[in-house]
Amino acid sequence: MTGSNPLHGNAKPQLFLVAPWLVKADRTGQNLHVSGTMSRFPAIFLILILSLSSSAQVKPGDKENKADPSWPSHYSKGRKTFDGTGKYYMGREISYVMGHQAIRWLERSNREEEEAPSKAIAALNLKPTDVIADIGAGSGYYTFRLAPLVPKGKVVAVDIQPEMIDFLERKEKQLGLTNVEAHLGEVDDTKLKPGSINAALMVDAYHEFSHPREMMESLFKALKPGGRIILLEYRAEDPTVPIKPLHKMSVAQSRKEMEAVGLKWKSTDSKLLPWQHFMIFEKPAGAKGKKRESLEK
Numbered sequence: 242m243t244g245s246n247p248l249h250g251n252a253k254p255q256l257f258l259v260a261p262w263l264v265k266a267d268r269t270g271q272n273l274h275v276s277g278t279m280s281r282f283p284a285i286f287l288i289l290i291l292s293l294s295s296s297a298q299v300k301p302g303d304k305e306n307k308a309d310p311s312w313p314s315h316y317s318k319g320r321k322t323f324d325g326t327g328k329y330y331m332g333r334e335i336s337y338v339m340g341h342q343a344i345r346w347l348e349r350s351n352r353e354e355e356e357a358p359s360k361a362i363a364a365l366n367l368k369p370t371d372v373i374a375d376i377g378a379g380s381g382y383y384t385f386r387l388a389p390l391v392p393k394g395k396v397v398a399v400d401i402q403p404e405m406i407d408f409l410e411r412k413e414k415q416l417g418l419t420n421v422e423a424h425l426g427e428v429d430d431t432k433l434k435p436g437s438i439n440a441a442l443m444v445d446a447y448h449e450f451s452h453p454r455e456m457m458e459s460l461f462k463a464l465k466p467g468g469r470i471i472l473l474e475y476r477a478e479d480p481t482v483p484i485k486p487l488h489k490m491s492v493a494q495s496r497k498e499m500e501a502v503g504l505k506w507k508s509t510d511s512k513l514l515p516w517q518h519f520m521i522f523e524k525p526a527g528a529k530g531k532k533r534e535s536l537e538k
């Protein structure tokens with residue numbers, strides 16, 4: 242099973258099925274619904290759309306971007322590009338959420354070959370007692386590979402789609418595991434207890450959070466002092482990575498967004514994995530997180 246790639250950026254003939262598995266957030270980003278049925282576009286139309294979508298970095302001060310009174314001031318409304326929400330955070334357009342219909346793609350048999358997740362997992366250096374949250378866990382591709390590494394701890398698999406939670410719970414039973422906790426979060430709140438986790442992993446998920454600021458503030462609180470956030474995102478700086486632009490992030494943008502909530506950058510490895518950056522951030526001991534007023538600047 243390989244599944245077709247819903248995040249592919251190249252207009253190849255087999256990719257004319259346009260994003261049937263995306264979940265859309267409404268204007269306020271509060272409610273989620275699965276987008277419509279499969280649409281077929283002629284090749285030329287698709288190529289045109291994809292090329293228009295490639296410049297999604299609009300600065301918050303740009304004429305095109307406006308404050309939306311229904312959103313907190315750290316978000317602005319701007320040009321909605323293909324696969325984007327038109328909601329901007331720190332100059333980045335937020336992408337749509339990948340729907341649960343893409344589970345087959347997440348679980349594809351050639352994922353190791355394409356993305357080398359085993360290398361990423363080894364580089365996490367987990368302790369057997371660690372409690373690690375897999376934020377935006379999806380089908381649990383990472384969750385179920387992490388669980389054996391924390392036999393005296395656990396993996397909390399957080400997602401906002403109930404279908405993903407059902408899938409995670411069924412798979413945990415099938416595998417006979419007892420240290421995986423499927424956990425339904427909200428778009429703007431992980432719903433994790435303060436100081437309850439040693440680490441949080443986010444693989445190809447952060448860029449699609451409809452409320453990245455609130456999610457990171459909530460995650461900051463959930464981390465123990467000295468706790469780590471490990472962020473894996475497709476490399477925006479590398480045009481050869483075959484993923485749609487809005488599903489990629491640059492190191493500079495990632496650092497800006499993580500540091501905005503008080504996390505300290507520790508390291509970036511952009512060579513470990515074939516397609517993704519592997520970045521580590523830490524909650525400094527004694528840190529309380531940044532206040533909103535200073536975040537707005």
Ligand SMILES: C[S@@+](CC[C@H](N)C(=O)[O-])C[C@H]1O[C@@H](n2cnc3c(N)ncnc32)[C@H](O)[C@@H]1O
Pocket residue numbers: 338339347376377378379380381382383399400401402405426427428429430443444445446449450451452456
């Ligand atoms: C592209 S999938 C990646 C799944 C998994 N990390 C993997 O690599 O196999 C992104 C997941 O993030 C989830 N997600 C989106 N926004 C979220 C949020 N605010 N909190 C938790 N999960 C979220 C989506 O429901 C989806 O399952």
